[in-house]
Amino acid sequence: EPEVTQTPSHQVTQMGQEVILRCVPISNHLYFYWYRQILGQKVEFLVSFYNNEISEKSEIFDDQFSVERPDGSNFTLKIRSTKLEDSAMYFCASRVGTQTTDTQYFGPGTRLTVL
Amino acid sequence: AQSVTQLGSHVSVSEGALVLLRCNYSSSVPPYLFWYVQYPNQGLQLLLKYTSAATLVKGINGFEAEFKKSETSFHLTKPSAHMSDAAEYFCSVISSGNTPLVFGKGTRLSVIA
Numbered sequence: 001e002p003e004v005t006q007t008p009s010h011q012v013t014q015m016g017q018e019v020i021l022r023c024v025p026i027s028n029h030l031y032f033y034w035y036r037q038i039l040g041q042k043v044e045f046l047v048s049f050y051n052n053e054i055s056e057k058s059e060i061f062d063d064q065f066s067v068e069r070p071d072g073s074n075f076t077l078k079i080r081s082t083k084l085e086d087s088a089m090y091f092c093a094s095r096v097g098t099q100t101t102d103t104q105y106f107g108p109g110t111r112l113t114v115l
Numbered sequence: 116a117q118s119v120t121q122l123g124s125h126v127s128v129s130e131g132a133l134v135l136l137r138c139n140y141s142s143s144v145p146p147y148l149f150w151y152v153q154y155p156n157q158g159l160q161l162l163l164k165y166t167s168a169a170t171l172v173k174g175i176n177g178f179e180a181e182f183k184k185s186e187t188s189f190h191l192t193k194p195s196a197h198m199s200d201a202a203e204y205f206c207s208v209i210s211s212g213n214t215p216l217v218f219g220k221g222t223r224l225s226v227i228a
Contacts, residue, residue, distance in 0.1 A: 043159075043207075100147045107158045
């Protein structure tokens with residue numbers, strides 16, 4: 001069964017450094033998402049992406065964040081200058097279309113630790 | 116705006132006992148509701164979803180949930196817990212096809228032998 005994959009599974013970085021989290025969505029999916037979960041808190045929406053542009057973004061997704069689909073398979077989340085509060089589990093999701101019955105399929109997540 | 120509240124951050128049941136995980140929603144429009152499960156070191160996997168068809172929804176692994184508009188609830192149940200059900204369970208809501216999922220805080224289910 002096709003699945004969403006994410007790399008790395010765990011990333012440790014120093015405050016102020018740039019990180020890139022990578023995702024490979026399911027191949028025929030058109031919509032892509034990033035969510036994050038700070039330890040002990042809710043899973044929160046960051047950004048959605050369709051047709052090579054951001055479809056929607058939350059208040060969390062400020063100028064420090066960017067997303068890109070550099071080729072036909074990868075979908076990346078970049079944090080330009082990491083802060084301690086960026087430490088969280090980051091989930092990528094993809095979906096074939098926008099019908100409500102279209103399920104969002106999630107990857108296993110990348111745990112980001114900012115020291 | 117939509118929101119979901121999951122009552123109980125941790126639920127512990129004995130193997131073979133009924134599993135009941137509670138979720139209440141708030142939505143100004145007819146909601147679409149989902150339960151996801153996260154096993155250790157894995158991603159979120161869809162258990163079941165309510166999209167305004169039958170109010171009793173059956174999912175994978177013997178789980179089901181009932182949409183009750185009068186109670187604004189979408190509780191997840193399983194008649195008999197299995198050790199393999201130990202995981203984190205997330206209730207979520209969406210208002211229409213393209214909007215992002217809004218999640219509850221999650222409930223960790225422990226199953227005791």
